[in-house]
Amino acid sequence: MLTTVIHARGLARTFRKKKQEIHAVVGVDLDVEAGEIVGFLGPNGAGKTTTLRMLTTLLEPTAGTATVAGRDLIADPVGVRRRIGYVSQSGSTYPDARAGEEVVDHARLYGMTTAEATERGKRLFRELDLDGLWERQPKTMSGGQRRRLDIAVGLVHVPELVFLDEPTTGLDPQARANLWTHIRALREERGTTVFLTTHYLDEADALCDRILVIDHGAIVASGTPDELKSQVGGDVLTVTVERSEQVGEVARLMGQLRGAEAPQVLDDRVVGRVPHGGAALVELVRGLDRADITISGIESRRPSLDDVFLGLTGRSLRDPESSAPAGSLEEVTVR
Numbered sequence: 153m154l155t156t157v158i159h160a161r162g163l164a165r166t167f168r169k170k171k172q173e174i175h176a177v178v179g180v181d182l183d184v185e186a187g188e189i190v191g192f193l194g195p196n197g198a199g200k201t202t203t204l205r206m207l208t209t210l211l212e213p214t215a216g217t218a219t220v221a222g223r224d225l226i227a228d229p230v231g232v233r234r235r236i237g238y239v240s241q242s243g244s245t246y247p248d249a250r251a252g253e254e255v256v257d258h259a260r261l262y263g264m265t266t267a268e269a270t271e272r273g274k275r276l277f278r279e280l281d282l283d284g285l286w287e288r289q290p291k292t293m294s295g296g297q298r299r300r301l302d303i304a305v306g307l308v309h310v311p312e313l314v315f316l317d318e319p320t321t322g323l324d325p326q327a328r329a330n331l332w333t334h335i336r337a338l339r340e341e342r343g344t345t346v347f348l349t350t351h352y353l354d355e356a357d358a359l360c361d362r363i364l365v366i367d368h369g370a371i372v373a374s375g376t377p378d379e380l381k382s383q384v385g386g387d388v389l390t391v392t393v394e395r396s397e398q399v400g401e402v403a404r405l406m407g408q409l410r411g412a413e414a415p416q417v418l419d420d421r422v423v424g425r426v427p428h429g430g431a432a433l434v435e436l437v438r439g440l441d442r443a444d445i446t447i448s449g450i451e452s453r454r455p456s457l458d459d460v461f462l463g464l465t466g467r468s469l470r471d472p473e474s475s476a477p478a479g480s481l482e483e484v485t486v487r
């Protein structure tokens with residue numbers, strides 16, 4: 153039987169500074185089942201962190217209701233806090249403390265004995281590639297090491313539900329892969345539910361059972377990575393030319409294929425979408441041959457999450473135009 157561990161309806165948050173109102177989250181409905189790994193994606197400023205801060209009791213919603221880990225978010229925030237783990241974007245360790253102490257102190261707050269906390273903490277250090285850093289001060293660690301320490305702190309008390317805000321930003325590929333393994337193991341071994349935000353589409357694709365896309369403070373799509381990709385429809389054709397002056401001609405030929413959508417030129421590549429990649433590929437190769445165009449590569453692939461994301465939001469995940477400054481604005485609840 154499925155157990156819903158996050159159930160939110162109409163969750164909203166408006167910030168106000170002087171006369172300006174910022175509708176950061178305008179009404180989010182979401183359900184997350186026990187043991188799911190759910191990825192929360194959206195362009196900069198879309199409302200991911202604000203939603204996470206509401207679900208973790210750090211920010212009071214302006215409107216809406218939610219049950220998190222079996223407790224009512226508004227009526228019993230302490231009950232929610234006891235059952236969850238949260239790793240914020242900026243982390244929560246003191247620069248001058250000892251890394252091991254930080255982990256153990258955190259677990260003690262959740263009722264673990266020092267012995268249990270030390271054992272679990274040391275295991276996490278091994279798994280997160282922090283071996284040998286137990287006595288180190290966070291201020292002397294590299295950015296990646298500090299990030300992994302934040303994650304160890306967030307997981308040490310074995311929460312049933314864990315929120316991770318961009319957990320792998322700043323980690324090298326090896327450390328990212330290790331963390332994915334650790335997150336999967338948490339779910340396999342303990343049934344932990346994981347709700348994470350990420351800017352890496354490959355991470356969402358590889359790690360998450362389900363993806364929620366948020367834009368302008370509202371959820372605009374939800375589904376497994378495959379479901380979302382199949383919504384885009386068709387296949388993506390890419391041709392790489394040997395002589396870049398020929399890209400225009402390739403784009404023209406690609407645009408003539410049945411059902412093709414306006415191809416885009418990216419340096420020496422032409423990328424376009426067609427309903428049936430296999431048939432289009434054959435037709436295109438014939439056309440290129442007739443036009444005497446030498447290519448160095450041609451492929452047909454299924455749409456990626458990147459294509460999905462652009463289609464849904466019209467923006468890329470790292471589009472600087474899409475981020476509004478949060479900077480110095482005061483937090484004022486508008487009721």
Ligand SMILES: Nc1ncnc2c1ncn2[C@@H]1O[C@H](COP(=O)(O)OP(=O)(O)OP(=O)(O)O)[C@@H](O)[C@H]1O
Nearest residue numbers: 167176196197198199200201202476477478481482
């Ligand atoms: N404390 C605050 N006071 C005023 N406005 C805020 C505050 N926090 C966030 N905002 C605004 O709310 C909107 C949503 O911000 P939020 O941080 O939730 O987005 P995000 O999707 O997490 O973005 P990013 O990917 O850049 O972290 C933005 O316009 C932001 O400027």
